[in-house]
Every structure is written in C-alpha cells, then in structure tokens.
Amino acid sequence: MSDLQPLPGFDWTKVKWGAPTAAxxxxxxxxxxxxxxEGVPLRCWNQxxxxxxxxxxxxxxxWGLESYAEPDEDAEGREP
Ligand SMILES: [Zn+2]
Known part of the structure; x- marks a missing residue:
C-alpha cells in the first residue's frame, strides 16, 4: 500500500481499467x-x-519511479 500520486499531465481517463473478474x-x-x-509493473486497484x-x-x-534495475549510487552515508 502506498500513497503514490501520478505526475502532472497524467490523465486518469486514458487508463483502461480491467474488471474485477478479468484476468x-x-x-x-x-x-x-x-x-x-522480467520487470515488475506498477499495479493499482480502485475502490x-x-x-x-x-x-x-x-x-x-x-509516476517518477526509477527502474528497479538502476544501481543505487550514493548508498554510502557520510561519517557523522
Ligand atoms: Zn505504458
């Protein structure tokens, strides 16, 4: 569960929703x-x-999501 919000310009009316009974x-x-x-698509469900x-x-x-395959740079934090 998350509170993801689409970026400006996203048009919900263009989303083709699949019925609850559909595959x-x-x-x-x-x-x-x-x-x-191989990828992991973003899946959403409405109420x-x-x-x-x-x-x-x-x-x-x-959605501003980076590919999961991107290497995580700057993972090391600076010493306090
Ligand atoms: Zn697409």
Whole structure:
C-alpha cells in the first residue's frame, strides 16, 4: 500500500481499467505496451476492485519511479 500520486499531465481517463473478474492484464493500461516479463509493473486497484497496470516507461514517465534495475549510487552515508 502506498500513497503514490501520478505526475502532472497524467490523465486518469486514458487508463483502461480491467474488471474485477478479468484476468490480470499483460499490457500497460495507459499506453498499451506489453508489460515486460522480467520487470515488475506498477499495479493499482480502485475502490471497486478494478485493476490497472503500468509499464516501466509509464512508471518512470508518469509516476517518477526509477527502474528497479538502476544501481543505487550514493548508498554510502557520510561519517557523522
Ligand atoms: Zn505504458
């Protein structure tokens, strides 16, 4: 659970929600790109149980999420 908010310009009306009874989508609900099998798509559900998923491109573009594969630089903190 998180309080993720999409970046300015995101249009919820373009999201193709999947019905609660439908199979889990394998394409991005926003741009229609096929979701990477290796990646971890961002999945959301609304209060009615409808689901949507976002590909890595949309995750970065609209949610400001960096690819999980990015190496974490500056992980070392400075000595106090
Ligand atoms: Zn997409």
């Amino acid at each position: 889990v989508t394998e394409v991005c609900s926003y741009c229609g790109e096929r979701l990477s099998e 009615a149980g409808w689901a949507c998923a976002f590909c890595e491109t949309c995750m970065q573009k609209w």
